[in-house]
Amino acid sequence: MPAAETISIYCKDTSNAVQVPESMLLYNITDEPPWFLSILLGMQHFLLLFGGTVSLPLLLAPHLCISPKDSGVPFLISSIFFVAGLDTLLQLTLGVRLPIIQGSTFTFFGPAIAILQLPRWQCPSESAIESMNYEDRQELWFSRVREIQGAIILSSLVEVLLGFTGAVGFLVRFIGPLTVVPTIALTGLSLFGVAAPWAGRHWGITIFAIALLTFFSQYAPRIRWRCVSVAWEERIRTACQLFPVLMTVVIAWSLCAILTAAGALPDDPKAYGYSARTDIKLDTLSQTPWFRFPYPFQWGWPTFSLSGLSMISGVLAGIVESIGDYYACARIAGAPPPPTHAINRGIGMEGLGCVLAGIWGTGSGTTSYSENIAALGITKVGSRRVVMCAAVVMMGIGIFTKFAGLLATMPDPIVGGLYCGLFGMISAVGLSQLQSVDLNSTRNLFVLGFSLFMGLTVPHWVSEHKKTLDTMTSVSQLNQVVQVLLTTSMFVGGFLACLLDNILPGTPQERGLTAMHSSVSTEDGHLIREIYHPPGFLIRLFNRCCCTSYLPFWPKPHKEEEPID
Known part of the structure; x- marks a missing residue:
């Protein structure tokens, strides 16, 4: 079957089907x-x-x-x-x-x-560790695990x-x-x-x-x-x-x-x-x-x-x-x-x-x-x-x-x-x-390329110049925090990408936000409730309290929703 053709994947209510490529799911x-x-x-x-x-x-x-x-x-x-x-x-x-x-x-x-x-x-040196008795060797790595x-x-x-x-x-x-x-x-x-x-x-x-x-x-x-x-x-x-x-x-x-x-x-x-x-x-x-x-x-x-x-x-x-x-x-x-x-x-x-x-x-x-x-x-x-x-x-x-x-x-x-x-x-x-980002946009290419490159470059430089960072402030603990952050590639790259993506001008479509946050059309939101809502007994239990509507992590009750089984 051609890749463009689709099949219907059904949940409990067969009237609510999500159209996905056949090659996608069994x-x-x-x-x-x-x-x-x-x-x-x-x-x-x-x-x-x-x-x-x-x-x-x-x-x-x-x-x-x-x-x-x-x-x-x-x-x-x-x-x-x-x-x-x-x-x-x-x-x-x-x-x-x-x-x-x-x-x-x-x-x-x-x-x-x-x-x-x-x-x-x-x-300690490997020979020093091997010369320890069992209890001392255990405490040696126990103490380090406790710090982590x-x-x-x-x-x-x-x-x-x-x-x-x-x-x-x-x-x-x-x-x-x-x-x-x-x-x-x-x-x-x-x-x-x-x-x-x-x-x-x-x-x-x-x-x-x-x-x-x-x-x-x-x-x-x-x-x-x-x-x-x-x-x-x-x-x-x-x-x-x-x-x-x-x-x-x-x-x-x-x-x-x-x-x-x-x-x-x-x-x-x-x-x-x-x-x-x-x-x-x-x-x-x-x-x-x-x-x-x-x-x-x-x-x-x-x-x-x-x-x-x-x-x-x-x-x-x-x-x-x-x-x-x-x-x-x-x-x-x-x-x-x-x-x-x-x-x-x-x-x-x-x-x-x-x-x-x-x-x-x-x-x-x-x-x-x-x-x-x-x-x-x-x-x-x-x-x-x-x-x-x-x-x-x-x-x-x-x-x-x-x-x-x-x-x-x-x-x-x-x-x-x-x-x-x-x-x-x-x-x-x-x-x-x-796939949802406009890669013909020089703005997006700059954000992507710069953040990836700096995410590899900064940690590499910092790891080779740790003593330079040690002289930043007189607070050694603060220097350690900064050093760990700057030697973590995903933090450096993610932070720079988030900063540039939000300060450089660009439309939501160009940045991929529209496609990322778009929703699938379903009747009465039944499919979203079936997948993302907590189990039904918890919904019924928590919804007895009027304050649940103010909880940012709890689904808001809607009159038109059907009861969850």
Whole structure:
């Protein structure tokens, strides 16, 4: 069927249909696939966020002074998965209610590293750490996690306040595609320095993983499998379309296992390609318990300091990214653009989710995952039930600690290959927001190009001239906050883009605001209520109080609306 043709995606009321391209969705936001398929598709979402979720503890471990002989990394991974699943359930039921996965975010990574690089948190030498007893090694990284916990909790309260007071809904009018694009694109582009070392540990395996991911996600669904029946051909296409990451990981990991068993990979830790072996992290797996229930303040009570305010840069970048994600997710999932109350509630719940992440001590905050929004387009599945299954799977994996330990043993080059695909997808999701912007306008090209360029240039310069900034004021904590902000690419690029987009003359159509905030025509707003309103029992409970009409995060009751089931 030609790409221009459309099909009707129906919600509960078949008189209210949203016209979306047929090539876009197999299941829309309100569809409910069979449970077994929903669980498998939920696993797919889990694998897509796996790269970013697992990589953060791995990248933070050296700065947290975690010894390889301890189980610190698996414990952090399991805690992240548990909190990510909990936050996803909260977002699906009480938040914006779009099929968005909540996961640990790299917007908090830069500020966290900047805090841990302060003199008081510098790690002892590796030999000194290894000579410590178990209790001292634990306290060494516990104290650093507690500092990050305090910074996350303190800064996330700002996001809670901005969301539930309606400030975000007010600021949305100033945040257009030209602000969203640099913020999200720089989140991915600035991570090239993270992906390169992992990928470069064995470029052969990395390229093989990238080739598999490209084949399964782009080529396999389009190939005519003439050697099998029509029914099996359709099954193969669907499997490749739904599970490209799963098949990539299984095949690439199997290849590494075969090469390891055959002695084709070096056994010298200093040799090139050693990281591709599958037997070098087995100690971590053996030391990890089978089950461990993550609990609040498991590393001790968080500590608070003024330098923790620098984490606000990650919060602000996450807010801008999430607003863009809401619109992108709604477009891909066949839903109308989110109303203001849903955006306020979504950001407020994300802030609450970050507070929970700080309480549990995950080492990072949580936010909507751009990779999984891109997965909605790749898999053509936008069902809310699938994301709910993914959330339950994540919480289960967070308790099943041995599985987190297994994931931590994945060969580095495979992780590097996933990074190249996932980080590139983050940037692409950001750039996809440009479709509503007039790119023939020199004004828009200037805003876009300047913000992207400065978002990479300023952090690079600041990171090499930190001593110059140290002499700005006599208040060292203030200098630290400024230093962290200016070394965060998405903050610099997003701030400059937002400033220029609002002070330079331009029409709403030219800036892409008209298309971004346009709504889908539906009878009596039934579709918007069905997708974005909280569950019906909460609507009936809260609407008994007359003050709910003044809450900026709660939908306003309308006489002409039908009761929600």
